[in-house]
Amino acid sequence: MSQAKPLQSRGAFASLRYRKHRDRIVEAVLLSAALVAVFTTVAIVFILFYESSTFFDHVTIREFLTGTVWTPLFSDAEYGILPLVAGTMTTTGVALLVAIPVGTVIAIYLSEFAPHRLRETVKPILELLGAVPTVVYGYFALLMVTPLLQKIYPDLPGFNMLGAGLVIGLMIVPYVASVSEDAMRSVPRYMREGSYAMGATKLQTALRVVVPGAFSGLAAAYILGISRAVGETMVVAIAAGMQPRFTFNPTEPAATITAYIVQVSLGDLPHDSVGYQSIFAAGLVLMLITLVFNVIGFFLTRKFREAY
């Protein structure tokens, strides 16, 4: 062992001093590794503000936030972020309409009704599904789900927000279900038993005792789902089309904030052009939206946390 050497050469006290000294150096190294997390956050905020500052030299914040036309790649460019925000909200909305009810019901079923073996089999599968690359889900949305939807609505264009949103919803069901199930399982057993003792059935207990008791966890699961849907990139870039349009109609093609960033990255705009800088402004908006949801989630969990 490495500490044997100083022990022989310098005696026990020197060794202890050496070892304590080494400990302090190690601690500093470990701390600097932990600080990488702080550094990353600071760097994200700095880069987004710094790079979009040149963009905001050309475009006023008012024009950016209230304009309804987004055509930075045209010669008569207009920079209104609202079409991209509308696209993001629409795909997210469709996704949540699927993911929240389905995820919650599956979670209630798994936590309160399912036999032990079924739950132990399904949980790892749900977690495994979270690892599937999103570009694969994009393939599903464009080449499988949309053709299927076109059989029901023949007028549906090949690129549309409906197919993309549905696939994103299917994609985040496992997340929502898994996190909600964890939350409901952590509701103490005696609360259920108290409810049963009053003559409530399993469903009544689940809906009136367990779900309210796990509210903070459920809120966290939904927020996680929303964050994922808002930040989801590949599914919308592949299946929703990349034309920014100010519409909330899911059967139309449109671009989201994320899809726009991909579109510009794929092109060959020079780095110092306003069009290129616009992706940092779009990224800033994306991060602020996610931040708002995280803050809402934080306060929800605080306000409704039940003290057991």
Added chain:
Amino acid sequence: MAATAHMTLEEIRKGLTWRKQLDKVFVLIGLSLLAICLGILAILFLDLVRDGASRFGWDFIASFPSRRAENAGILSAAVGTSLIMLVTAIVALPLGVAAAIYLEEYAPKNWFTGIIEINVTNLAGVPSIVYGLLALGLFVYIFGFGQSVLTAGLTLALLILPIVVVATRESLRAVPKAIREAAYGLGATRWEVTKDHVLPYSTGGILTGLILGLSRAIGETAPIITIGALSFIAFLPPSPVTGEFPFLNFEWLWSSFTAMPIQMFNWVSRPDQAFQANAAAAGAILLGMTLLMNGVAIYIRYRFRKKINW
């Protein structure tokens, strides 16, 4: 339900039967939703494999991308992905483990530690494309690393850092206090306790976290597109191993690259049907790799859990 004293026994029984039937209805709904969701996903995956089946084969793996779908392959993408994963693992493992050891074993409970913890939690929720923008601004333009394998590896390392940190912290926390106290009792310093006693017990958890992180990184498309991956690369980066002294070559770090998910995205966005079979085949391989990595991670976790008896 208003269960008042006026109810007769009969009415109460009726209500009870009704409520119990609701229970059964809910079980039916829950079970069928679960089956539908897993069923749809299973069908989609099977369809993907079926669509790509015609393209599987050695030629597909050993060919460069091509303008003609039937000649195109994933060679440069597979090599690019492997090299990126190498950089990601080499950066994320020490950084993540060190950060986790600090937070779990060293950090005092104060506002400063709180800030670090909030940052780790927050970073896990940042959309991956934002990491791409960070890398574009920081690694590509400020540090001047260019649109290289190194940039991509570093980006994905930052992306999976929270996963590695959280997994490592969990496995450190699982080591009983008694082990630490016994070592402290014999005069070991904190680092000696950590290095010689705590870390060996948590190797399984750390490995699991790293592999889960890498399986996330391997499929990440958006951040790599943002930093400027090319989709048509008909050459391989310089080999990392050479015949002459010192046998290692780091030029590949600066090479431009493509990666598996990028290649699939490129094929999927072409209107030509023939390329969509390529996309399906690439997707099936990508999916297979992700599932394999997850399987390995689960197996490692299981093995290490079984081996340790506290």
